[in-house]
Amino acid sequence: MYSYAYYELGNHHAAEDATEATFVAALSNLDGFEERARPADGEGASTFRVWLFQIARNEVAAERRRARRRPTAPLEAALTIADPLDVQAEAERHDDARVAWQAVGRLPEDRRQAIVMRFVDELSTAEIAGVLGRSEGAVRVLIHRALRAIARDLTRRA
């Protein structure tokens, strides 16, 4: 949850605020959670994570509105903090991470959110569809086109 908020907000303090607000809202509104998983979805299947991410998405949007009134550090700043080991491989890895994130960060909001939820939070396509309020097919196309756009972007900048 914190990771999702940080990718969206690019600021640790803002991500913490959004994460805290998400869990407080979830706990306060636990009675409003409606389990939509069916027995056919398998043992342990639950839509709780979708519900939690829906709250997080709203809290991130609220935090972003609040953040417009105060300056924020870019996400890239966190990726340039010195590693205690500071070996070549780690430096290259951080560089790769920065390049990958920059490409994702240039995507339109809906594509970016879908990519982060799929690759970082490892939500399924069905779960992302639940969070974004779209069909599974629409989310599949969204992610597919986002990947093609990133590939073109990285090729152009290589």
Place this chain on the structure above:
Amino acid sequence: MIDRRGDDGEIGALVTDRYLDSLLAGAALDDPGAFEPPGLDGIGAAVRAVSRRLATDLPRFHPSFRFEERLALRLAELAASLRLPLAAGGEGQPISLAAARPPGDAANLAAEPDAADDWPPNRPLLIGGAVAASAISLAGAWLAWRRRAASPMARAVRAAHARGAGPEA
């Protein structure tokens, strides 16, 4: 007119989605040539390459442990004020990670038997703003990678929810 069969249409998206399922499950990353679900011939090399890159290079962020403690305290206070019914497992007492494992045995922490925790072995992990490789922050990595915690949590929530919706509520 919507192109449903082209590389950028629904068919292409469906093939990509299947590839991502296999990639994120770890099979394709361990040995790229060893496991390819059937029907993925149509996926473009560029999409395949960028998918693998995002799966390995995008870091996962973890909040500071101080923040986690503060949030846990606040949620505990809120739960007490809301008088929520006890969730499944809530009757126990939390134990620290250090107490739950042999002292000084960091290797055990790294060898957590949850197979999902083993992949990818060197994915970047950032804790509370500090960059850390998983090898030098095992406790944080273990917490960050315990993906399966979602299911027990969901079950606990369902149990609490079911009790709260009972006739006595």
